[in-house]
Each structure stands twice: as structure tokens, then as C-alpha cells.
Amino acid sequence: MRAIVIREPGDAEVLEWTEVPDPAPRPDEVLIEVAASAVNRADVMQRRGFYPPPDGAPPYPGLEVSGRIAEVGGDVTGLRVGDEVCALLAGGGYAERVAAPASQVLPVPRGVDVVEAAGLPEVACTVWSNVFMLAGLDAGETLLAHGGGSGIGTMAIQVARARGARVVCTVGSPEKAARCVELGAERAVNYREEDFVEHGPYDVILDVMGAKYLARNVEALATGGRLVVIGLQGGAKAELDLGGLLAKRASVHATGLRARPLDEKARIVAATREHVWPLLESGDVKPVIDQRIPMAEAARAHELLEKSGHVGKILLTV
The missing domain is CATH 3.90.180.10 (Medium-chain alcohol dehydrogenases, catalytic domain)
Structure with missing residues (x-):
């Protein structure tokens, strides 16, 4: 081959x-x-x-x-x-x-x-395992998805909205902002012109940037908020404000999917099929x-x- x-x-x-x-x-x-x-x-x-x-x-x-x-x-x-x-x-x-x-x-x-x-498969399993299985996003809560125009971002917007959450995302252009709003984001924040912190607080933040956004992500979390870091496009090392986390009773998780054991991946795939596939087949998520x-x-x-x-x-x- x-x-x-x-x-x-x-x-x-x-x-x-x-x-x-x-x-x-x-x-x-x-x-x-x-x-x-x-x-x-x-x-x-x-x-x-x-x-x-x-x-x-x-x-x-x-x-x-x-x-x-x-x-x-x-x-x-x-x-x-x-x-x-x-x-x-x-x-x-x-x-x-x-x-x-x-x-x-x-x-x-x-x-x-x-x-x-x-x-x-990659985006659906990433979104379901992190936003829902790990961070436990509920209906009525607010999700901030960084990189709203990415594959993961476009999936996170749709699934979260379909399950009754409010969604905010960050984007780098007006064109991407418009597409994300079409997909169900209530607001698309152009990070070149605005600070996403001003539009919070957020119950769950799905982050692909890592170090560059860590301090502002913690600042933007709601009380009891959950920050999930799944990428390091903005670097790997930064200072974490533990006092800020304690004051908000918030948490930070850093996760990956590729290297997980087969049994963990099997559970994630099965849960994704149970919860996301019906949304795809109904047309609520595309x-x-x-x-x-x-x-x-x-x-x-x-x-x-x-x-x-x-x-x-x-x-x-x-």
C-alpha cells in the first residue's frame, strides 16, 4: 500500500x-x-x-x-x-x-x-471526554472554547449548544466569528481586538493554548469552574495562581487522548457513540x-x- x-x-x-x-x-x-x-x-x-x-x-x-x-x-x-x-x-x-x-x-x-x-472521531472523542466526561458541563452553564474555528472548536460549540449550554469562543478573524455564531456560539471574541476575560465568567474552559492563556483562563473561571488544557500552542510553562483557584474552588486539568490505554479509549469511544452520534444523526450537530x-x-x-x-x-x- x-x-x-x-x-x-x-x-x-x-x-x-x-x-x-x-x-x-x-x-x-x-x-x-x-x-x-x-x-x-x-x-x-x-x-x-x-x-x-x-x-x-x-x-x-x-x-x-x-x-x-x-x-x-x-x-x-x-x-x-x-x-x-x-x-x-x-x-x-x-x-x-x-x-x-x-x-x-x-x-x-x-x-x-x-x-x-x-x-x-478525534474531535468528537476529544470534546466529549474533556468537556463532558471530565469537566461535567451541564445545561445552563457557560463554556468558553478557545480556537472556535478549529475542528475541536466547531464540534465543541455544536455539542455544548445542543445539550443546553451557553457557548462563547475565541477566534482570530471576523469571518471565523461569523461561522462560529452560525454554529451556535452566543458570542465569538476576536482575540486580536478583545479580551475574553471580559465576557466571562465561564463554568468550563476548553483550552488549546496552554501557558500563554493560563493566568487569564484562571481569572475568567466562575466559582467552581473547570479549566481543561488539551494543547500547548502557546507554550508549556507558566505560573499557576493557586490562590485564585482556591478562592473560586476551581480546578485545572491537563489531558491528552492519543497515549491513553486501550480500555480508557474504548470507554471514551463508547460514550461518544452513545451521546454524540444521535446528535449527528438528528442533524443537531454536523x-x-x-x-x-x-x-x-x-x-x-x-x-x-x-x-x-x-x-x-x-x-x-x-
Whole structure:
């Protein structure tokens, strides 16, 4: 088969579409003929040499795919050859075929195109596990989603709104602000012109920036608020105001999804299917796709992601 190989750490041009050995599914895995994968910030970090795949994962980037099952491992039940599925991966999605743990495979939601489904597993599982399973966002509470125009942001806005929460997000342009409001955000704060703290307080904050926003995130939390940090685009080290947290009885969580044990991922995938998939099938939540780009042109897709002009997901099609 062919896959995107990272020749060496570096800029986007180090991504190469080339022949590699075919994967063989383990007894608890299925082999998926890939229709599409999706580009995530983690893929860019891996390309740069800062985020190696976990032990046992394929060396190729790609944390999610959609396609059709071509082979089923001997211990797998409930999945059949020919099923249209999407899957959460620890790596290997930038390829024509990939072996995925059966516990991380989801059916393509009714009414969703099989290619567009490639943009669902990572963002849906990230949002559900962090905003709801961990932070416990309730109806009537307020969520602040940083990076509202991103794949995670567009999913967080829709799911939180569908479950009765008020949503505020940060964006970098008027165009992104307009799209986020269309998706259900009550307010989209342009961080180039406004301070998101002024529009708080927030019961839950979903943050991809890390150090750069830590102090203001704590300041913006409501009493009993929960800050969940899932990215470090703004750095990894900052001073934490414990006094501010104590005064608000607030909490800070830092989490990741890729390196979790299989049983934890299985619980997250099952919960995402239970709670998010019905919203997708009813049309209350929709995949937000910015562009479809041939997988052989993954370098161009990475360059687009790094420019941050997109809204939603950038897909890589086979």
C-alpha cells in the first residue's frame, strides 16, 4: 500500500507519499480500506519531531480515518467486512489501509458522507471526554472554547449548544466569528481586538493554548469552574495562581487522548457513540469540513492548517 512517510523532522515538504508494507490486523482489530483521514495539530507536531507515536502504533501520522472494513480479526464481534466506519487511531491514518482496534471503531452516522466521517472521531472523542466526561458541563452553564474555528472548536460549540449550554469562543478573524455564531456560539471574541476575560465568567474552559492563556483562563473561571488544557500552542510553562483557584474552588486539568490505554479509549469511544452520534444523526450537530485534499498532497494540507485560515476540518482523501 501507500502511506505518508515522514522522511525526517521538518517542514511540510518532508511528507512523502510512498509504498510501505501492508498492515495486518491483530485478533482484536479490523483492517480498514481508507476513504479519508483528517489533519490534526498533533500530526504537525509529529512531523516536526515533537510528538512521536506511542509504542506499537504505526509510524505514519493520522489519528482518525473513515472507510470500509476489509478484514476482521478473529476475536472481533459486531463488525463485518464491508461496513462503513470511522475510527480513532494512535497513528497510521495517512495511508490506504490501517488496522484499528475494534473498540475504537464507530459506524458512519446515518446521513453523514463516508468521507466527511473521517473528520469526526478525534474531535468528537476529544470534546466529549474533556468537556463532558471530565469537566461535567451541564445545561445552563457557560463554556468558553478557545480556537472556535478549529475542528475541536466547531464540534465543541455544536455539542455544548445542543445539550443546553451557553457557548462563547475565541477566534482570530471576523469571518471565523461569523461561522462560529452560525454554529451556535452566543458570542465569538476576536482575540486580536478583545479580551475574553471580559465576557466571562465561564463554568468550563476548553483550552488549546496552554501557558500563554493560563493566568487569564484562571481569572475568567466562575466559582467552581473547570479549566481543561488539551494543547500547548502557546507554550508549556507558566505560573499557576493557586490562590485564585482556591478562592473560586476551581480546578485545572491537563489531558491528552492519543497515549491513553486501550480500555480508557474504548470507554471514551463508547460514550461518544452513545451521546454524540444521535446528535449527528438528528442533524443537531454536523461535520464542519473546510477542504478535501488528496492524501498525496498532505504537505499542502499541513501548510493550510499551519496558516490557521481554515474553519473545521481539513480532510485527506484516498
